[in-house]
Amino acid sequence: MLYNSTRNKNLKLPASLAILKGLSDDGGLFVPEEIPVFDKSLDELKDLNYRELAYEIMKLYFDDFTEDELKGCIASAYDDKFDTDEIAPLTYAGKVYYLELFHGKTIAFKDMALSILPHLMTVSAKKNDIKEEIVILTATSGDTGKAALAGFADVPGTRIMVFYPKDGVSPVQKLQMVTQTGDNTRVVAVNGNFDDCQTAVKAIFNDSGFASEIKEKGFCFSSANSINIGRLIPQIVYYVYAYCRLLRDGRINANDRINICVPTGNFGNILAAYYAKRMGLPVNRLICASNENKVLFDFLKSGIYDRNRPFILTCSPSMDILISSNLERLIYHLAGDDDEKCAGFMKELASGGRYEIDETMKEGLSDFLEGFATEEQTLSEIRRLYDDTGYVIDTHTAVASFVYNSLKDTLTGEETVVASTASPFKFAKSVMTALSEDASKKDDMTLIDELSSISNVEVPAAIKEIKNAPIRHKIEAEKDGIKKAVTDFLS
Ligand SMILES: *Cc1c(COP(=O)(O)O)cnc(C)c1O
Numbered sequence: 001m002l003y004n005s006t007r008n009k010n011l012k013l014p015a016s017l018a019i020l021k022g023l024s025d026d027g028g029l030f031v032p033e034e035i036p037v038f039d040k041s042l043d044e045l046k047d048l049n050y051r052e053l054a055y056e057i058m059k060l061y062f063d064d065f066t067e068d069e070l071k072g073c074i075a076s077a078y079d080d081k082f083d084t085d086e087i088a089p090l091t092y093a094g095k096v097y098y099l100e101l102f103h104g105k106t107i108a109f110k111d112m113a114l115s116i117l118p119h120l121m122t123v124s125a126k127k128n129d130i131k132e133e134i135v136i137l138t139a140t141s142g143d144t145g146k147a148a149l150a151g152f153a154d155v156p157g158t159r160i161m162v163f164y165p166k167d168g169v170s171p172v173q174k175l176q177m178v179t180q181t182g183d184n185t186r187v188v189a190v191n192g193n194f195d196d197c198q199t200a201v202k203a204i205f206n207d208s209g210f211a212s213e214i215k216e217k218g219f220c221f222s223s224a225n226s227i228n229i230g231r232l233i234p235q236i237v238y239y240v241y242a243y244c245r246l247l248r249d250g251r252i253n254a255n256d257r258i259n260i261c262v263p264t265g266n267f268g269n270i271l272a273a274y275y276a277k278r279m280g281l282p283v284n285r286l287i288c289a290s291n292e293n294k295v296l297f298d299f300l301k302s303g304i305y306d307r308n309r310p311f312i313l314t315c316s317p318s319m320d321i322l323i324s325s326n327l328e329r330l331i332y333h334l335a336g337d338d339d340e341k342c343a344g345f346m347k348e349l350a351s352g353g354r355y356e357i358d359e360t361m362k363e364g365l366s367d368f369l370e371g372f373a374t375e376e377q378t379l380s381e382i383r384r385l386y387d388d389t390g391y392v393i394d395t396h397t398a399v400a401s402f403v404y405n406s407l408k409d410t411l412t413g414e415e416t417v418v419a420s421t422a423s424p425f426k427f428a429k430s431v432m433t434a435l436s437e438d439a440s441k442k443d444d445m446t447l448i449d450e451l452s453s454i455s456n457v458e459v460p461a462a463i464k465e466i467k468n469a470p471i472r473h474k475i476e477a478e479k480d481g482i483k484k485a486v487t488d489f490l491s
Contacts, residue, residue, distance in 0.1 A: 016124035022223030077116035153182030226268030235272035284413030371403030
């Protein structure tokens with residue numbers, strides 16, 4: 001299995017090199033030459049545990065890893081860092097299954113991929129005889145940053161640097177990042193929004209002069225952002241796992257088609273579900289749920305992607321995104337794996353902030369269904385579900401839950417799985433605003449304790465840890481100062 005760039009099909013790299021590079025030199029994203037199909041039936045897969053299933057999926061994509069190497073990566077990733085051996089448990093509430101992707105170290109779904117990426121990278125470096133220290137640069141809208149820091153902290157042969165929008169993350173997210181330990185970590189607050197951070201980091205990756213400069217100092221850049229194929233592929237696993245659990249538990253019958261509803265920002269999580277469907281998972285609709293930054297909703301409705309609009313700060317900050325990077329992979333596949341066509345659209349996006357796909361490509365969008373939730377709808381959904389069932393979801397999950405409920409009468413398909421992407425404790429202020437009268441007057445830690453008592457769920461270790469931890473990262477930068485911050489870190 002080789003990987004092409006979405007902007008250059010002549011480029012063909014094995015998985016290990018695609019993982020190390022993160023982004024292709026032409027600005028494109030790595031995609032498998034062909035999306036593989038399952039080589040075992042779901043009936044055979046349904047009794048496997050999470051690690052065993054992860055191997056069955058990932059071996060189809062990362063075929064230049066030996067069995068021992070890949071199983072080693074999986075064992076190091078999905079261990080007791082997760083607070084349940086199930087890794088990604090399903091909870092049934094309000095007639096829908098919530099796939100809880102927040103049982104890892106930082107209590108959000110990015111742990112699912114970022115627990116394994118450092119191991120995939122260090123094995124990839126060894127395989128390719130790479131001597132330079134790997135420097136991870138990451139722009140974050142909140143959750144990626146901490147999950148990447150936690151994944152890479154003190155991993156030998158790596159350094160990690162994270163940029164976050166100074167006023168665009170929740171207080172808990174911020175505290176989680178600035179208290180990060182590990183001598184190889186650095187966290188920088190940027191005066192700008194997430195897109196500013198991401199654009200600056202992308203520019204550094206595309207700056208070949210800078211790359212050779214740091215190579216002389218013994219470093220090479222890589223990306224832990226959701227554009228890395230080493231993050232996308234591990235995310236396929238939990239959708240297959242959810243299906244297998246439903247099958248094993250007799251909630252669905254063989255070949256029943258499920259719907260999957262995903263709170264979407266950068267389009268990584270839902271793209272993994274799309275790959276799962278292409279691999280043969282019986283999926284009816286992939287429901288793309290947006291918050292008020294509904295650029296993807298408009299795109300899926302009209303075939304026009306247009307980022308020229310105000311950027312809105314919402315209570316689901318990890319979805320506050322106007323340029324959904326991973327959508328490029330879908331565009332490439334919709335165009336029939338046409339690199340030139342894809343590159344053309346991305347050029348239009350870079351220059352005018354807008355492109356429109358053609359009629360044939362629009363037909364390919366029928367796998368998807370789209371919806372969005374306003375701020376008010378998001379909070380009222382948290383309240384509704386709690387009143388009906390006692391189950392508390394976070395703001396991101398609530399966006400998806402609301403969208404599913406607003407569309408459910410139009411849906412066929414047997415059951416629906418909603419991706420639950422963060423623990424409500426991570427966004428306690430917004431969640432408690434939805435559930436009680438006077439939350440705005442209280443501090444986060446008080447609200448976390450109140451949330452614990454009304455939901456009957458213990459405060460997660462990830463939160464307990466940061467309560468008294470010292471602040472270790474105080475650096476700030478302007479958006480045009482990001483490159484200099486990198487130079488400082490490497491000198
Ligand atoms: C990152 C994130 C999302 C969005 O996922 P994408 O893969 O970027 O679409 C949704 N919810 C939470 C909590 C996240 O951290």
